[in-house]
Amino acid sequence: MTIAVWIVSGITALLFVFAGGVKLLRPKEQLKAQMDWVDDFSPWQVKAIGALEVLGAIGIILPALTGIAPILTPIAAVGLAVLQLVAAVVHARRKEPQMIGINLVLAALAAFVAVTRFLGY
Secondary structure (H helix, E strand, C coil), X not given: CHHHHHHHHXXXXXXHHHHHHHHHHCCHHHHCCCCHHHHHCCHHHHHHHHHHHHHXXXXXXXXXXXXXXXXXXXXXXXXXXXXXXXXXXXXXXXXXXXXXXXXXXXXXXXXXXXXXXXXXX
């Protein structure tokens, strides 16, 4: 089970680092081409979302890997899951059902990491 938790944690972290990094590094105007939802948010809010995703990705790997404050790993995973559930609501409001599925998969991955890490795996 431990190997599965690390694999899911790694995949989840990579997905969030990529998604968050794009939001952090590209201006809002460039993001509009692929992410229509950015119209609903200010540039600093988009950057904040990206920062939360990157920090959450770091949080689901580093504490468990180093053994320093490992309780932060499941807490970070819960934060990422909640972030994705809120994103699903935004996409539902915007009538973007294809994005809701992606949000729910990411939320499920993060929730898996949270539950298994809270259980001590």
